[in-house]
Amino acid sequence: PGKDQADEVLIIGAHYDTVAISPGADDNASGLAVMLETARVLSGLPPGCGIEFVGFSMEEQGLLGSCSYAHRARRSGKKILGAVVLESVGYTEQRPGSQRIPPGLPISVPEVGNFMGIVGNTASADLCRAFEETITAHVPRLPKLSFLVPGNGEAFPDTRRSDHASFWDVGLPALMITDTADFRNPHYHQATDLLDTLDITFMTDLAQALVAFALSPKSFLRR
Numbered sequence: 001p002g003k004d005q006a007d008e009v010l011i012i013g014a015h016y017d018t019v020a021i022s023p024g025a026d027d028n029a030s031g032l033a034v035m036l037e038t039a040r041v042l043s044g045l046p047p048g049c050g051i052e053f054v055g056f057s058m059e060e061q062g063l064l065g066s067c068s069y070a071h072r073a074r075r076s077g078k079k080i081l082g083a084v085v086l087e088s089v090g091y092t093e094q095r096p097g098s099q100r101i102p103p104g105l106p107i108s109v110p111e112v113g114n115f116m117g118i119v120g121n122t123a124s125a126d127l128c129r130a131f132e133e134t135i136t137a138h139v140p141r142l143p144k145l146s147f148l149v150p151g152n153g154e155a156f157p158d159t160r161r162s163d164h165a166s167f168w169d170v171g172l173p174a175l176m177i178t179d180t181a182d183f184r185n186p187h188y189h190q191a192t193d194l195l196d197t198l199d200i201t202f203m204t205d206l207a208q209a210l211v212a213f214a215l216s217p218k219s220f221l222r223r
Helices: 025-042 064-075 122-138 164-168 200-215
Strands: 005-015 049-056 079-087 116-121 144-149 174-178
Touching: 005 025, 005 064, 005 200, 025 049, 025 079, 025 200, 049 064, 064 079, 064 164, 079 122, 079 164, 079 200, 116 122, 116 164, 122 144, 122 174, 122 200, 164 174
Parallel strands: 005 049, 005 079, 079 174, 116 144
Antiparallel strands: 116 174
């Protein structure tokens, strides 16, 4: 529960399934680990708004768990401030040329795969701006790159490849926070997606940003 806006809810989520051949360290144990660490820290620091921490099932089978959850959230009568979905957040690569770019992406993307991607749609612009500002203020060492898609991302299918899209589809603001998965990580959906490939400092920085974000809900209530 929140201490300031008790009737308002921020959702922080991550999917807990993986594909059959992969242990899924980056996709998506990394997202779950960051979510759980954020919850652990916030348990002793009451956030400004209510927070629901959610592990989504069956993301790899077509976002089935988050689709069900998002529809229930939309009908719940709660004021949903937004959803922050953690999708493959643990892999970095410092080698030039290590970052690939989704086809047709109309923004400049660094060649080095060491940044955290923040993907929203235009209806989530306030949420995106606030999360960017939180990182800048509280974890400035964490590189970041944001991209807002029109509509629900139909023109850029790669931006819909996680549970945030379920919230977009019911008209709720949502962000996907990601290391960009297979556009950077060669272990994506492979048997080699193991813990020792992850950048724990990168994940820790993200958890710190999420804690700061949850403690200051008024920053993303500005209009």
